[in-house]
Amino acid sequence: MRITIDDKWTATVTGDPLHITPRFDFRDFRVRIATYANVEERGRFLLDTFGSQPWLWxxxxxxxxxxxxxxLVGAEFQIAGEAADAADSARVPAAPLVHPGGLRADEAQDFRLEVTSELCRAPGDTVLTCLRDLDVLDEPLEARIGIAPDVALLVQHGTVVGWSLTDPAQYLTTGFAAPDPAPPAPATRLLLTECLDLVTTELLDEVRDRAPAALDRLRALDQALRTQPEDRHRADALLSLIADLVEDYADRPPGQKP
Known part of the structure; x- marks a missing residue:
């Protein structure tokens, strides 16, 4: 199967997906699929490979x-910051099932992979699906290509129109750290949903406006993350963003900019 990624830039699906554990960096709100462990290694990785990458702004x-x-040897995806409403999220099709596969570029040439604009959250946040736009939901998907464990590219009319991460709680981490290989605690899954409720809905605007009820909810979530007795690696990954929000909006005097 040949797929289009950027206008006329194409790749061919192979039978060899990446065997790299995804990293859901909650503070940066992105998913990394790569073996580099720090900024220096990432820089060398970008120099030694080709494809879509950041450039200036x-x-x-x-x-x-x-x-x-x-x-294909690595990927990094940004998660859309605002979630689609529940009705649109419910329209994400269950079919087709994920078919594991890698990618082989049809030519060694750089291209640009536009970030997605829509985040669809499955019930319980068991799957996060990021789409080019909600028009994708008006027609069936052609394929789900599992390029790495629990990470799939979504294809429609031969073109990549989004990607998904299954079981995001499993892969929670910060920066370049590897996720905890143990299964997440049930409490962590609930806290992930609370965190996503806070940072991907209108609640975040209420926090920024310092609405008292929203700040109370933010402080309660911060406290729950700090006192969770188990699964500390994942709790700290969630806390890395929530604590910043507490510092910027709950702890600063009104009128003082973060």
């Missing part, structure tokens, strides 16, 4: 390919 999503084999 331009920050597209990233698909990176080996220069010799043209095989």
């Amino acid at each position: 331009d920050t597209p999503d990233e698909l990176r390919f080996d220069r010799a084999s043209r095989q």
